[in-house]
Amino acid sequence: MTDPRDTVLTHALQAEGTFDPGRAPAGIKRIPSGVDGLATEHLVVNIGPQHPSTHGVLRLVAELDGEEVMNVEVAVGYLHRGIEKLGEHRRYHQLGTLMDRGDYVSGIHGELAAALAAEQLLEVEVPPRGQWLRSLMSEVNRIASHLVWFGTFGLDCGAMGQFLYAMREREALLDVLESVTGQRMMFNYVRPGGVLDDITPDAEQKLRTFLRTIDSYLDEHHALLGGNEIFQKRVRGVGVIDRETGLAFGLTGANLRGSGVPYDVRRDKPYAAYTELDFDVPLGATGDAWDRYLVRMEEMRQAARMCRQCIEGLPEGDVMAKVPRVLRPPAGETYACVESPRGELGVHLVADGSDTPYRFHYRAPSLFAMQVLEEILPGHLLADAIMLIGSVDIVLGEIDR
């Protein structure tokens, strides 16, 4: 005998069209097992924008069935500053200051992309020492950026200790960057034509000390977080991005390499001094969060390896080519890209012969990594969804611009 109250409730909900057992509501990709007979409603939860686990100001509109994520919509724009439009009113020298504030965790890469694009338009040749310093500082910044990811990814999984240790390691790198560029985050170091200044003896000594210890520290970090069984249970086999999905969404960087696609801008479209550096491109097998974790951990080791090569092989000479004080590239357009810690960071510049770009577009790798969340989150638990936001390593500064 059925409970009359159930019948009434089901009937009322069906009349409103919100519950229809056997047919998924619009946008719902999967009906969870065991709930068909119950008159349950899905709960729409706003995650963010002001929430530390969203890595900035990402807003997720998640449709939940209990603890399970049914559907996710990502909403962006909470950090919009109009960087692309501002770029149309900045001289080519000044674009770096905007790019620093795009991906603020790895400013050197943004500056480098803008500088490369301006150099392609101007047809300027950067002296070898400038090229090598660009590579060196890029790799220093890559380790610093990956350390931030490593720390916060652990936080998203519920671990705490490694965050502080990662920040301690990063501090040494920020000291190096501050000594060379003058700032800890907004460097404004890479310019069209080269770099601002040479490496300082103080920075070189600090970097050598860091590079002597980083491998053992990374082993320790990996043992602390990656060796933890709880962490492994959380990330292994979760959030699988297969090869086709990764390519279809335009993923780049460690997210794509985690899925086994060997694409690295440093190797495939070399810039700066990467043709002369020896490094491996780590690849994942299945594309789950664990693979992305391993790829990024290995990238830090490879970056440290490249830093050593850069310090040893730094050629003598100027760091800056002779460029005019005000750059006026001839009319034309170009695209330059670099491998930022988050993927292929590109700058598309359209010049009209004046001292400011006609159009300045910025390809932010995080934007694509964020969109894949809509694809991979449904079907996971809410706690895993938070972990997966961390696993694709997004920076909202470059998504919203």
Added chain:
Amino acid sequence: MWGKGILTGMRITMRNMLRGPITVKYPYERLEIPERARWAVVPKYDGEGKPKCTACMACVRACPDHILDLEFTTREDKSKHIERYSYEIGACMMCGLCVEACPFDAIEMSHDYELARLDPAELTYDLLADVDAVPVKRARPAATPKAELARADSSPAELSREEASDE
């Protein structure tokens, strides 16, 4: 064995606890600032204590944030008087482009990083007020010796003859 990783982690945490702190107690202890650190813009002065600024406006044009403003008057003898060199530190991002643009080495990025103010109005202030700008000395080619001038005046044929006789 399940749980081995957790025990390893605890050992690592303990090891890190014994490594000691890397932080300093800020207002009482201060870290050394590197030479290239960029903080608030300050004017530079020559040996006599006069500002080196020539009111050429290069810094004003170089600033990506448009926070520098230089008001000056030109007197009858073409000399410039700086009325106000306004600097809005609240919007300054310390990129250093103004210092690089300055052809007369008249401004620099200081190491003063304690820039908080109680009143927002204090965040815009004057770097130089009511001072005379240094007259711009145009670089002229060094005076050519008279013998050289005489050589230049002579015709190419004469020059080649002279060179031949020199040898």
